[in-house]
Amino acid sequence: MKLTEILDALHFYRETKEIENVTIKGLEIDSRNVEQGDLFICIEGFTVDGHLYARQAEEQGAAAVIAEKPVDVSIPVILVNDTTKAVALLANKFYDYPTEKLNVIGVTGTNGKTSVTYLLEAIFKEQRKKTGLIGTIQMKMEDDCFDVKNTTPDSLFLQRSFQQMVNRKIDTVFMEVSSHALDLGRVYGCDFDIAVFTNLSQDHLDYHASMGDYLHAKSLLFSQLGNRYDEKKPKFAVVNKDDPHSKMLIKSTSQPVITYGIEQQADIRAIDVKLDANGSSFLLKTFNEEVHITSKLMGNFSVYNMLAAASAAICAGIPLHTIKRALESTTGVSGRFEPVNLGQPFGVIVDYAHTPDSLENVLETIRSFVKRKVYVVVGCGGDRDKSKRPLMADAAVKYADLAIFTSDNPRTEEPQAILNDMVAGLQGNNFQVIENRKQAIDEAIRLAEEDDIVLIAGKGHETYQLINGEVHDFDDRIVAANAIKFNWNKEN
Numbered sequence: 001m002k003l004t005e006i007l008d009a010l011h012f013y014r015e016t017k018e019i020e021n022v023t024i025k026g027l028e029i030d031s032r033n034v035e036q037g038d039l040f041i042c043i044e045g046f047t048v049d050g051h052l053y054a055r056q057a058e059e060q061g062a063a064a065v066i067a068e069k070p071v072d073v074s075i076p077v078i079l080v081n082d083t084t085k086a087v088a089l090l091a092n093k094f095y096d097y098p099t100e101k102l103n104v105i106g107v108t109g110t111n112g113k114t115s116v117t118y119l120l121e122a123i124f125k126e127q128r129k130k131t132g133l134i135g136t137i138q139m140k141m142e143d144d145c146f147d148v149k150n151t152t153p154d155s156l157f158l159q160r161s162f163q164q165m166v167n168r169k170i171d172t173v174f175m176e177v178s179s180h181a182l183d184l185g186r187v188y189g190c191d192f193d194i195a196v197f198t199n200l201s202q203d204h205l206d207y208h209a210s211m212g213d214y215l216h217a218k219s220l221l222f223s224q225l226g227n228r229y230d231e232k233k234p235k236f237a238v239v240n241k242d243d244p245h246s247k248m249l250i251k252s253t254s255q256p257v258i259t260y261g262i263e264q265q266a267d268i269r270a271i272d273v274k275l276d277a278n279g280s281s282f283l284l285k286t287f288n289e290e291v292h293i294t295s296k297l298m299g300n301f302s303v304y305n306m307l308a309a310a311s312a313a314i315c316a317g318i319p320l321h322t323i324k325r326a327l328e329s330t331t332g333v334s335g336r337f338e339p340v341n342l343g344q345p346f347g348v349i350v351d352y353a354h355t356p357d358s359l360e361n362v363l364e365t366i367r368s369f370v371k372r373k374v375y376v377v378v379g380c381g382g383d384r385d386k387s388k389r390p391l392m393a394d395a396a397v398k399y400a401d402l403a404i405f406t407s408d409n410p411r412t413e414e415p416q417a418i419l420n421d422m423v424a425g426l427q428g429n430n431f432q433v434i435e436n437r438k439q440a441i442d443e444a445i446r447l448a449e450e451d452d453i454v455l456i457a458g459k460g461h462e463t464y465q466l467i468n469g470e471v472h473d474f475d476d477r478i479v480a481a482n483a484i485k486f487n488w489n490k491e492n
Ligand SMILES: CC(=O)N[C@H]1[C@@H](OP(=O)(O)OP(=O)(O)OC[C@H]2O[C@@H](n3ccc(=O)[nH]c3=O)[C@H](O)[C@@H]2O)O[C@H](CO)[C@@H](O)[C@@H]1O[C@H](C)C(=O)N[C@@H](C)C(=O)N[C@H](CCC(=O)O)C(=O)O
Pocket: 029, 030, 031, 032, 042, 043, 044, 045, 046, 047, 048, 049, 050, 051, 053, 149, 150, 151, 152, 153, 154, 178, 179, 180, 181
């Protein structure tokens, strides 16, 4: 593509040299990956300034550079005010506006994004649609899975992936949209068709200055919805009416809003909700239809997730009987309320709860059906929101008979310092601190007796532990299974 042609996407820029004859083979934001003929875009990051790598990009064959300030290279430099925004616009154009050719459902909220996207995938697959999915666990194109570094990847990776999905004739993509991504403009230019809000509670206050800022970041998904008006492609905002933050999101969007809920009078409601150890059931009531749902998913929060997915699917025109079939056959998502069952006489559940609200929800759910004691093994991540640490510990001791506080992903922090933050000022004596996560899991499983439940929270599907900048193999499900085998064999 001619450089001048792709630059049309920016409208406003200054070039340092004649660029009429420059052609571009690809776009790149990482100098280490630059290939002959690429356009390198310098991004000022949190760790390093990409402008420092312009020379390296040139040495690797870059044809031109996009920058916010002068850089020392002999190839043409295009100066813009904001390279992050520029890369989103350029990638969108370079890959020929792929989200306009796809149906894109974006899901945002503190908890439930992954769960809702997987429920949507199940519903749309039931309707025999070709689907794509982007989120915390992985990216999927139909059944092919790819690793991703971020819940919501950078705009260049995103647009490239969307184009691959278009080439594969994928119909609908379900995508988790993190508040970081919204704030950093990673989804700038994405043409979402349906924006879904799950809920908002405390998290990420290391990044966002306040809960107000956090909500504002979430609201961008709704205020940007339908910015590319297309009469043939109607947009919908789907929000949880029981969460008071929805009021602000409803105000942020110019598009039609569909509400869902259990408590409030919402457009789409779950009525007569019943929860037990086998799952949940409820009457799903829409504008003009109703259907009874019996699901294997447990807890009130799962009913909310099913409502969110069902509401978005209804907006997309999926029939209610298809939604019912999909919700009733879904068994859950990797690492979300996932049982580890080797026939032991007590329950072991691995769950990704890593916010105070999600931990409380999961423990409340377990409390509602457990016959005897509840043990919880939980920690908090390092280099992340410190203010949630005591709140996580409070939630654990409030619901569990015994909480064992341990390491999560300490990253570059001292594990003991994180644990000190968790237990500082903690009331009650129903807790222990065992820094080593394997030992903590072993201990909980050693203590568990018939009809007890052990919840291992915080890491869910993760297969590693990040300690001191190093990645160590660690899978709660495998560690728990080994501990069960060890204790079970000993007793039998
Ligand atoms: C704080 C944050 O969001 N950081 C993201 C950011 O990294 P960064 O700013 O540190 O990047 P950097 O290393 O300074 O690099 C700046 C630029 O220089 C370039 N560079 C760098 C080195 C080099 O040799 N050559 C070169 O060109 C880089 O390619 C980049 O373009 O850009 C990276 C590439 O896009 C992201 O992977 C990275 O996410 C990190 C891993 C992260 O942890 N992000 C979290 C906070 C996050 O975004 N989380 C949300 C989910 C939250 C949730 O819901 O739980 C998410 O969406 O993932």
